Amino acid sequence: MSGVESDVIAVNNGPKCRHSPSTSCGDCRLSGICLPIALQHDEVARLEDIVNRSKTIQKGYTIYRQDQEFSAVYAVRVGCVKTMRTTQDGKEQVTGFYFPGEIFGMDGISKNRHTNSAVALESGAFCEIPFDRLQELSSKLPSLQRHFFQLMSSEIAFDQQLITQLSKNSAEERMAALFLSISSRFAARNQSGLRFRLPMSRGDISNYLGLTVETVSRILTRMQQAEIINIDNKEVEILDIEKLRMSAAVL
């Protein structure tokens, strides 16, 4: 409960505190991650009009479900979200982890139906951005249109990096790369990139990395023995980020 995660503020206990944690998009401390574009004041105001800010959610709850009709994309405000898909033969694949300021749910646009489910890994809050209204507004604000093209493109690039890892890297390399990714994302929000709490379980990590929980567990102990990290349950400290970079060996 100490330090890092103290900004998990709201749980889903009805409308009474629904507006308290919500600032405007313009004031939001995450806007540098979520909206790193030059919009005029009145343009931000028009965006704010359509964004449903700070809906709260409890740990383990689902934001949308695979095959459900697509109507909006989402931004994490507080907490962490995982996306996952189930294949016809019942296998589950975790396809992504999303941290505050990051956008998720864009997979659903093509078929107008979500191809993933999204689940909160921690109690937290998120923004909902109705997609039809976002499209209208994008037509009028070229920089917003460009921003969403870029967002989707970086999702593609990110997925292709994961593909490369699953295809070419060892278990240890994948784990190291995930730590580096999480670390830099904490750092981007002005939090410590060297000491943080993992919001996801070993099962989620192993699933995401195409491994088993046992393998992940073994690798974590090995990394600890090699004095690359210190890990106590979900509390991670990166002791030697250079060694970690060596272990990752990726683009």
Added chain:
Amino acid sequence: MSGVESDVIAVNNGPKCRHSPSTSCGDCRLSGICLPIALQHDEVARLEDIVNRSKTIQKGYTIYRQDQEFSAVYAVRVGCVKTMRTTQDGKEQVTGFYFPGEIFGMDGISKNRHTNSAVALESGAFCEIPFDRLQELSSKLPSLQRHFFQLMSSEIAFDQQLITQLSKNSAEERMAALFLSISSRFAARNQSGLRFRLPMSRGDISNYLGLTVETVSRILTRMQQAEIINIDNKEVEILDIEKLRMSAAVL
């Protein structure tokens, strides 16, 4: 040379036949795949204005290179294109195969720099769509904007399917799934989905599927012995598509 691939028409021998294979977007027999949207006649005309149609290319040549500045997205007209990325430590990953009517190059939008290289697997032709002009036009034609959002979203969904396969499926399941994907894409162009020529090498296939050439080769012989397919070098005949579907076991 018989049958299936007879529509490889043009090679890169200068400007003299540069316009012969190019029809307008409105008349293009691939428009059902490339542009499955309702545009008015005058809207199609405006799109045609910006599309650089039917540039020709020879087998093995590069359309764009990783890290090169991004300026356009592309559509395959004739032939087949692979995209691939090289990691910092020199590993290569084939990230996609693109068939006539399919769009590639959208990974470059986010950083304004390509994260992949694109190489022609066969001599063929492609269209170039300058992205800045596409953005302008998208602002004016909402259905075109929506179309590109959808295209990028389906690229995301497709990549996530590959992630799932690399992470959860056996070598044989991955190979079967690739055959089914290629088969359905041939069928979408009114070509035989049961008998076709693979445009890519075993090396490309194995790299894409996260396997070695030896493993791919062994699996192909096994599938042949099981009378699921007939394969003679690159010529493939699917004998039992139901068994193939059983082998694939995916979404």
Added chain:
DNA sequence: CAGTAAACTTGATACGCATCAATTCCAGAG
């Protein structure tokens, strides 16, 4: 604060695919 189920760790064993090595096949060049 106890009771319990889930999450995590650790160890022993098994297996799928990689690796190494040797042919064979095929396409392109002359």
Added chain:
DNA sequence: CTCTGGAATTGATGCGTATCAAGTTTACTG
């Protein structure tokens, strides 16, 4: 048509990670 180098196949062996099986710790729940 023959020559030649790359592509593909086939076989023998080894390694990395999965699987199976306990045990331990953590975190809910009442």
